[in-house]
Amino acid sequence: MNVYRDSRLEVGFETSDDAGVFKIDDDKSLVQTVDFITPVVDDPYKFGQIAALNSLSDVYAMGGTPLTAMSILMYNCNIDKKLIQLMMQGACDELKKAKCTLLGGHTVEDQEVKLGFSITGTVANGTFYKNSSLRAGDRLIYTKPLGIGIVATALKGELTTADETEQIEAIMLTSNAKAAELLKKYNVSACTDITGFGLAGHGLEMASGSDKSIVFEIDNIAFIESAIKYANMGIIPAGAYQNKQFMDNDYVFSNEGKEKEIILFDPQTAGGLLIGVAKEEAEYLLADLIAAGYHDSAVIGSVTDRLEKAVRFI
Amino acid sequence: MKIDARGEACPTPVIMTKKALENIDEGILTVLVDNFASKENVIKYAMSLGHSCEFVENDNVFTVDIAIGYPCDLPVNKQASNDVNKMNIVVFVTSDSIGDANELGKTLMQGFIGNIINMESLPKTIILVNTGINLTTLNHDTVTALNILAEKNIEILSCGACLTYFNLEHNLKVGEITDAHRVMTRLFAADKVIKL
Numbered sequence: 001m002n003v004y005r006d007s008r009l010e011v012g013f014e015t016s017d018d019a020g021v022f023k024i025d026d027d028k029s030l031v032q033t034v035d036f037i038t039p040v041v042d043d044p045y046k047f048g049q050i051a052a053l054n055s056l057s058d059v060y061a062m063g064g065t066p067l068t069a070m071s072i073l074m075y076n077c078n079i080d081k082k083l084i085q086l087m088m089q090g091a092c093d094e095l096k097k098a099k100c101t102l103l104g105g106h107t108v109e110d111q112e113v114k115l116g117f118s119i120t121g122t123v124a125n126g127t128f129y130k131n132s133s134l135r136a137g138d139r140l141i142y143t144k145p146l147g148i149g150i151v152a153t154a155l156k157g158e159l160t161t162a163d164e165t166e167q168i169e170a171i172m173l174t175s176n177a178k179a180a181e182l183l184k185k186y187n188v189s190a191c192t193d194i195t196g197f198g199l200a201g202h203g204l205e206m207a208s209g210s211d212k213s214i215v216f217e218i219d220n221i222a223f224i225e226s227a228i229k230y231a232n233m234g235i236i237p238a239g240a241y242q243n244k245q246f247m248d249n250d251y252v253f254s255n256e257g258k259e260k261e262i263i264l265f266d267p268q269t270a271g272g273l274l275i276g277v278a279k280e281e282a283e284y285l286l287a288d289l290i291a292a293g294y295h296d297s298a299v300i301g302s303v304t305d306r307l308e309k310a311v312r313f314i
Numbered sequence: 315m316k317i318d319a320r321g322e323a324c325p326t327p328v329i330m331t332k333k334a335l336e337n338i339d340e341g342i343l344t345v346l347v348d349n350f351a352s353k354e355n356v357i358k359y360a361m362s363l364g365h366s367c368e369f370v371e372n373d374n375v376f377t378v379d380i381a382i383g384y385p386c387d388l389p390v391n392k393q394a395s396n397d398v399n400k401m402n403i404v405v406f407v408t409s410d411s412i413g414d415a416n417e418l419g420k421t422l423m424q425g426f427i428g429n430i431i432n433m434e435s436l437p438k439t440i441i442l443v444n445t446g447i448n449l450t451t452l453n454h455d456t457v458t459a460l461n462i463l464a465e466k467n468i469e470i471l472s473c474g475a476c477l478t479y480f481n482l483e484h485n486l487k488v489g490e491i492t493d494a495h496r497v498m499t500r501l502f503a504a505d506k507v508i509k510l
Contacts (some may be wrong), residue, residue: 006409091432152326153325155324156325157325157328157329158329159325159327159329170408231358232358232362233328233359233362234325234328234355234356234357234358234359234360234362235324235325235328235355236324236351236354236355236358237324237325237351238323238324238349238351238352241350241351242351242352245350267326
């Protein structure tokens with residue numbers, strides 16, 4: 001593909017990062033991203049919140065501070081306008097918490113509702129986190145439990161209990177803002193948010209981009225309890241199988257918990273941050289994250305020099 | 315029972331399977347899906363309930379057979395595609411009587427035909443020749459039994475030459491008239507022929 005490249009481009013799309021970074025003056029760069037999703041919960045207000053958090057997350061994962069937002073909205077004109085209003089209010093309330101100004105947006109008619117934002121943020125010169133700069137020896141911390149896509153699929157199929165629904169909503173409604181803020185105190189090499197490609201897919205991007213391998217320890221990963229139940233029942237989004245198929249040659253899985261394997265590929269909506277941090281600081285960052293309310297945070301793996309496979313699950 | 319979940323996205327095929335299974339105590343549920351993920355999911359779901367499953371793929375359509383209430387697994391490999399439920403069974407009836415052509419023989423035949431519906435694996439075709447055609451024309455009880463089978467898409471074929479021979483071509487009450495070529499085609503294509 002023939003594309004124009006300005007010399008001020010700092011992070012482009014080659015390394016499949018969360019957002020692009022473009023230097024605008026000597027001490028500042030822009031962080032820009034776009035993302036939109038279909039409804040994952042029944043409540044329109046909460047869906048709006050989740051759509052906004054999901055979009056903001058890419059800026060946080062780069063170490064940026066959100067500045068402005070442009071909405072992308074699709075809906076069928078026959079839908080009750082009140083639902084759209086509630087949805088937008090949910091989104092705007094989250095943008096407000098992030099001190100991110102909504103400038104406008106674009107709306108298109110479509111059968112299924114979709115909502116998302118293009119977020120522009122800023123980052124101080126050279127302080128952004130790429131996903132492709134892991135160092136051998138780093139520890140990997142993940143801040144949310146896995147299985148959001150599976151439980152959201154069960155929710156769509158009206159299978160979840162009230163408790164399970166509440167739990168999944170709470171996980172998606174947890175903003176990554178505070179976590180991203182905490183990182184700045186630590187020796188962090190790379191960061192990404194886990195979304196459509198699942199932990200395995202985003203792990204692969206990090207490992208490949210950094211020319212390293214990642215070893216994930218299954219027994220240390222937090223899984224949403226109901227996700228294991230629904231995965232065993234075959235309530236698995238098609239995206240999980242596609243993710244797995246895509247990287248079938250790039251990983252090995254050698255844990256006894258075979259039923260957890262597919263959850264590693266589960267697409268996450270508003271997933272958590274996967275952080276590469278210096279080994280000796282991992283426990284301190286972890287303690288900070290847990291104290292800040294990210295209760296399911298855990299050290300889930302480590303980075304090694306490149307092995308035969310980019311990702312190993314042990 | 316068969317459900318068609320082609321064109322449906324996850325989790326709909328599983329939900330459809332779940333609803334269908336709630337109404338089946340024993341038997342085979344066939345689920346049609348058109349993508350790998352749905353096939354995997356339907357199989358996972360059925361297995362999680364302890365049912366055995368097998369599938370075939372044809373032109374990106376997966377046909378998943380779920381066996382409910384059977385104590386044994388279905389055969390899983392192709393060699394064993396003599397899976398009784400898919401087996402092409404042909405019942406070949408050459409007389410209206412079992413054994414000697416007496417009243418007892420006719421009563422027996424009536425009983426045998428009436429019991430086909432209760433078999434675990436139904437035949438694909440029932441061919442009636444010679445006095446066997448009495449069962450699709452004159453015998454009210456067997457006509458009723460064969461009509462029930464015809465409703466289950468079982469092919470009921472009566473020999474045309476035989477109908478003419480007995481002057482019953484206008485009395486056929488179930489199924490179709492057939493010729494020697496079709497009879498032989500069905501017999502040669504059969505996995506199993508049961509002759510009555």
